[in-house]
Amino acid sequence: MSELRHDPIARRWVVVALERATRPGEFSFPRPVPEDDEPPCPFCPGQEAGTPPEIVAVRDGGERDTPGWRVRVIPNKRPVLAIEGTPDRSGVGLYDRMRGIGAHELVIETPDHGLAPHELPVLQFAAALTVSRGRIADLKGDERFKHILLTRNYGVGAGARIHHPHQQIVAIPVTPLRMAAQLNAAHQHYMLKERCLYCDVLAQELADGSRLVHVCDDFVSFCPYASRFPYEIALYPRRHMHEFSTLDDALTERLAAHMLEVFRRLRAVLGDVSFNWLLFDAPNTNSSRRRPGWWATLAWDFHWHIEVLPRLTPHSGFEWGTGLHINPSPPEDAAAFLRDA
Amino acid sequence: MSELRHDPIARRWVVVALERATRPGEFSFPRPVPEDDEPPCPFCPGQEAGTPPEIVAVRDGGERDTPGWRVRVIPNKRPVLAIEGTPDRSGVGLYDRMRGIGAHELVIETPDHGLAPHELPVLQFAAALTVSRGRIADLKGDERFKHILLTRNYGVGAGARIHHPHQQIVAIPVTPLRMAAQLNAAHQHYMLKERCLYCDVLAQELADGSRLVHVCDDFVSFCPYASRFPYEIALYPRRHMHEFSTLDDALTERLAAHMLEVFRRLRAVLGDVSFNWLLFDAPNTNSSRRRPGWWATLAWDFHWHIEVLPRLTPHSGFEWGTGLHINPSPPEDAAAFLRDA
Numbered sequence: 001m002s003e004l005r006h007d008p009i010a011r012r013w014v015v016v017a018l019e020r021a022t023r024p025g026e027f028s029f030p031r032p033v034p035e036d037d038e039p040p041c042p043f044c045p046g047q048e049a050g051t052p053p054e055i056v057a058v059r060d061g062g063e064r065d066t067p068g069w070r071v072r073v074i075p076n077k078r079p080v081l082a083i084e085g086t087p088d089r090s091g092v093g094l095y096d097r098m099r100g101i102g103a104h105e106l107v108i109e110t111p112d113h114g115l116a117p118h119e120l121p122v123l124q125f126a127a128a129l130t131v132s133r134g135r136i137a138d139l140k141g142d143e144r145f146k147h148i149l150l151t152r153n154y155g156v157g158a159g160a161r162i163h164h165p166h167q168q169i170v171a172i173p174v175t176p177l178r179m180a181a182q183l184n185a186a187h188q189h190y191m192l193k194e195r196c197l198y199c200d201v202l203a204q205e206l207a208d209g210s211r212l213v214h215v216c217d218d219f220v221s222f223c224p225y226a227s228r229f230p231y232e233i234a235l236y237p238r239r240h241m242h243e244f245s246t247l248d249d250a251l252t253e254r255l256a257a258h259m260l261e262v263f264r265r266l267r268a269v270l271g272d273v274s275f276n277w278l279l280f281d282a283p284n285t286n287s288s289r290r291r292p293g294w295w296a297t298l299a300w301d302f303h304w305h306i307e308v309l310p311r312l313t314p315h316s317g318f319e320w321g322t323g324l325h326i327n328p329s330p331p332e333d334a335a336a337f338l339r340d341a
Numbered sequence: 342m343s344e345l346r347h348d349p350i351a352r353r354w355v356v357v358a359l360e361r362a363t364r365p366g367e368f369s370f371p372r373p374v375p376e377d378d379e380p381p382c383p384f385c386p387g388q389e390a391g392t393p394p395e396i397v398a399v400r401d402g403g404e405r406d407t408p409g410w411r412v413r414v415i416p417n418k419r420p421v422l423a424i425e426g427t428p429d430r431s432g433v434g435l436y437d438r439m440r441g442i443g444a445h446e447l448v449i450e451t452p453d454h455g456l457a458p459h460e461l462p463v464l465q466f467a468a469a470l471t472v473s474r475g476r477i478a479d480l481k482g483d484e485r486f487k488h489i490l491l492t493r494n495y496g497v498g499a500g501a502r503i504h505h506p507h508q509q510i511v512a513i514p515v516t517p518l519r520m521a522a523q524l525n526a527a528h529q530h531y532m533l534k535e536r537c538l539y540c541d542v543l544a545q546e547l548a549d550g551s552r553l554v555h556v557c558d559d560f561v562s563f564c565p566y567a568s569r570f571p572y573e574i575a576l577y578p579r580r581h582m583h584e585f586s587t588l589d590d591a592l593t594e595r596l597a598a599h600m601l602e603v604f605r606r607l608r609a610v611l612g613d614v615s616f617n618w619l620l621f622d623a624p625n626t627n628s629s630r631r632r633p634g635w636w637a638t639l640a641w642d643f644h645w646h647i648e649v650l651p652r653l654t655p656h657s658g659f660e661w662g663t664g665l666h667i668n669p670s671p672p673e674d675a676a677a678f679l680r681d682a
Contacts, residue, residue, distance in 0.1 A: 007567035009526050009538060010519070014567040015667045080667050093545045094538075095566045151658030159657025168659070176663035178351070185350050197350060197435075204434045225436045226348035226355040276658035309661060316500025317492030317617035318509070320650060322517035326356045326421050 002080055002100030004087075004174060013174045015080055015100060039113035043106075043164035045069070052077055055105060056135070058127050070124065071131045072108045079104040080170075087144065087173050103139055103171040107132050113164050116272070117154050118263035120165065126256035128167065130249060135169055136281060137245040145171040146287045146295065147179055150244075155274025157311040175283060175295040183283065186301040196240050198303030211335045213265065218251060219258040221308075223331035223338070230329035231270060231338070233262060233308040242282040244304040262308060268341035275310040343421055343441030345428075345515060354515045356421055356441060380454035384447075384505035386410070393418055396446060397476070399468050411465065412472045413449045417509075420445040428485065428514045444480055444512040448473050454505050457613070458495050459604035461506065467597035469508065471590060476510055477622060478586040486512040487628045487636065488520055491585075496615025498652040516624060516636040524624065527642040537581050539644030552672050554606065554679045559592060560599040562649075564672035564679070571654060571670035572611060572679070574603060576647040583623040585645040603649060609682035616651040 002017040042050045045067035054065055055073045062068020075083070081102025089098040109128040110120060120128075136148050148171045153160040175183075189197035205211055205222045213221040213233055221235045235258070241247075247255070259277075266273065282299040319325055343358040383391045386408035395406055396414045403409020416424070422443025430439040450469040451461060461469075477489050489512045494501040516524075530538035546552055546563045554562040554574055562576045576599070582588075588596070600618075607614065623640040660666055 005567035007565065008530075009523055009542065010567075011522060011526055012567065012569075013665055014569050015665060016568070016671055017667065017669045018671050092566070093549075094541055095545075147663070149659060149662050151662055153657045157655075159655040159660075170659055170663075172663070172665065174665075176665045178662070178664040181352060182350055185352055189349075200435055201350065204436075208434075224348065225433070226346035226351075226353065227357070228353075228355050276661055278658050278662035280662070307662070309658075314498075314500040316494045317619050317650075318490060318511055319500075320617055321490050321492055321519070321619035321621070321648070322488070322511075322513070323519040324354055324356060324513065324515075324517045326358065328358045330357055330359050 001082065004098045004100055004172075006096035008094050008096075012177055017080055017100075039164075041113060041162060041164045043072075043108045043162060043166060044113050045111045048072075056131065058131060067111070069108075069111065071110070071128045073131060073135060074106050074108070076104040076106055076168075081172065098173065101144055101173050103142075103145070103169065105135060105169045107135065107167040107169065109165040109167060115165055116263075116267070117152070117165070117275075118260060118267045120260065122253070122257050122260055125260060126249075126253040129256050129259075130252050132167055132169060133245055133247055133252060139169070139171045140245060140284045140286055142171070143284075143286045144173050145284055146175045146293060147172050147283055148281060150279040150281070152277050154276070155272070155311070157274030158276045158309075160274070175293075179280070179283065180295060182280070183295050183298040183302060186303070187298045190301045196301070196303050198236060198305065199240050202236050202238065210332045213335050213338045214258065214261050216254065216258050216261075218254050221258070221262050223335040225331065227327050227331040227334070228325035229309050230312050230327055231266065231273075231310045231334045232327075232331070233266070233338075235259065235262065235306040235308065236303065237305070240303055242300055242302045242304060244279060244281040259306070265338045265341040266308070266310065269337045270310060270312070273310050273312060275308060277306055277308045279306050280304060342423065345439045345441055345513075347437035349435050349437075353518055358421055358441075380505075382454060382503060382505045384413075384449045384503060384507060385454050386452045389413075397472065399472060408452070410449075410452065412451070412469045414472060414476060415447050415449070417445040417447055422511070422513065439514065442485055442514050444483075444486065444510065446476060446510045448476065448508040448510065450506040450508060456506055457604075457608070458493070458506070459601060459608045461601065463594070463598050463601055466601060467590075467594040470597050470600075471593050473508055473510060474586055474588055474593060480510070480512045481586060481625045481627055483512070484625075484627050485514050486625055487516050487634060488513050488624055489622060491620040491622070493618050495617070496613070496652070498615030499617045499650075501615070516634075520621070520624065521636060523621070524636050524639040524643060527644070528639045531642045537642070537644050539577055539646065540581050543577050543579065552676045554676050555599065555602050557595065557599050557602075559595050562599070562603050564676040566672065568668050568672040568675070569666035570650050570652070571668055572607065572614075572651045572675045573668075573672070574607070574649040574679075576600065576603065576649065577644065578646070581644055583641055583643045583645060585620060585622040600647070606679045606682040607649070607651065610678045611651060611653070614651050614653060616649060618647055618649045620647050621645060 048065040052075045057069040058071040059069045081100045087098040152167045186197045211222045224234045282302040283296045285296045285299050287293050389406040393416045398410040399412040400410045422441045428439040493508045527538045552563045565575050623643040624637045626637045626640050628634050
């Protein structure tokens with residue numbers, strides 16, 4: 001069981017895992033590279049009995065929960081959020097709480113334990129992205145979920161616990177502050193100019209050129225002007241599109257090819273660096289079926305996109321205290337290195 | 342030279358250090374414990390010539406920039422922000438920038454290289470806090486600075502680069518998003534109730550009791566209801582007071598004693614854990630002398646306080662992507678362990 005708790009000062013929700021109560025001495029950080037992480041791991045073919053039953057899989061053959069799959073989706077064995085139940089929102093004096101309702105699924109990208117992100121064959125990575133897209137579309141049918149995040153943690157420095165390549169999908173019953181801020185900005189820009197804020201940023205980056213990393217017919221990757229992290233990369237679809245979950249298979253395959261090229265360049269410049277990639281999709285418009293949810297009404301002002309965040313620098317009190325990041329590497333330099341790779 | 346850059350989507354300022362351009366291969370993270378960090382280090386007595394000239398010091402004897410000091414303040418040798426010049430705010434298409442103006446000072450807490458935070462004698466720590474308080478008051482005289490943060494990074498996991506005990510003071514020409522959010526919440530609460538939001542939180546915590554860590558006549562420490570981090574601690578002055586920089590020496594000494602007790606309990610429960618502590622002071626009201634700055638007008642709704650953030654868990658894509666933290670340890674359990682220590 002977990003609980004979502006709201007801080008009335010920072011106005012931020014936090015997931016507090018009540019069952020997972022960690023006693024002093026059980027933490028270890030920085031976490032060492034797991035020594036026992038040799039294949040077969042729990043995500044390897046042949047180990048299916050050790051995971052929760054699969055939700056869906058792309059198979060060349062074999063029965064459910066046996067080898068023969070190319071991509072396999074399972075619920076997280078120790079989910080932070082529970083799929084059953086209602087949020088039961090209530091107040092606790094000044095505070096607010098609700099039950100920790102949500103979904104937490106793992107998309108195993110490949111049967112091959114040892115592949116780094118840039119090493120996945122394009123059709124394999126496209127299959128994984130297609131499966132994730134389908135899962136997000138499915139979860140959007142659940143009106144309890146306001147926001148669905150797709151993410152991949154690569155490397156110990158990025159918070160990965162299991163090396164075997166896998167994406168994570170987390171569906172939550174609240175709109176996170178970071179999404180709310182983006183939706184607000186996009187909406188206000190549209191009200192003022194009747195243009196998409198992300199499309200305008202994209203046009204400026206294409207005209208300027210100094211921060212571009214990789215450009216194809218359908219997608220543009222660039223180091224953002226105000227990059228928080230060295231070698232941070234933003235990936236936007238070139239044509240306006242608010243929902244990732246409505247991509248067709250052909251465009252998903254071209255997205256996979258584009259992302260692999262970005263990962264390859266990152267690897268060429270920075271070596272085996274830990275990184276996270278995160279996909280920001282429009283808020284779930286089904287969440288407003290019974291009672292119009294404010295953020296969901298702004299879904300059409302959004303422009304889905306991906307952030308790639310290399311984890312090269314630690315965060316100190318200054319960053320945590322102010323939210324003001326210090327980036328020791330100008331994005332123009334980073335983009336030049338990545339373009340040349 | 343550095344630049345502050347504004348992201349029009351996240352509406353967040355980032356400090357981009359232009360001179361520090363880091364070439365690929367120059368990063369190392371997680372950073373290993375510095376092997377050469379044996380005394381004497383650059384902050385040890387006798388090494389004063391290797392640092393920039395001191396700004397102020399508490400001395401038992403000795404000349405400026407020689408041994409004999411008990412607390413010593415120096416500018417950061419490689420400051421992120423430059424003290425000279427004007428911000429020169431300008432637009433770059435959709436983006437905004439200004440010159441990286443600010444102050445970045447280091448307050449060396451003790452001549453003793455090897456002391457952990459809980460090991461400082463109370464009068465020594467009180468002297469350091471008094472000096473920091475004075476520096477903040479002094480920096481508030483500069484109308485260019487909107488926000489001044491006092492912080493201490495302890496341990497490699499908290500981003501500390503030099504082991505010798507030192508606090509950092511950073512003065513910046515913008516109001517960080519985290520401060521703006523707090524000021525907004527505090528102001529709206531006051532407009533509604535004519536009561537301080539922080540005082541109300543404090544009253545609820547004192548009445549509830551389950552999250553209290555340490556209480557004295559002047560200060561209260563507790564694990565916040567919506568703690569982001571396991572064993573996160575908030576420290577509030579008991580009586581309403583918006584500005585830390587107006588404390589008197591007697592109260593500063595009692596603050597030092599209270600903080601040392603909190604550090605001692607943290608050590609007893611978690612061992613030699615890395616942590617940051619951050620002091621949030623009211624915004625600089627002098628920054629609105631020429632043109633009323635919006636945030637500065639809300640200074641009186643604020644209630645200065647300290648956050649202590651143990652760094653036990655790494656952050657993955659989920660936290661970075663949503664700003665929604667997952668805390669594996671209920672604050673009520675953490676507070677009970679800390680109370681019993």
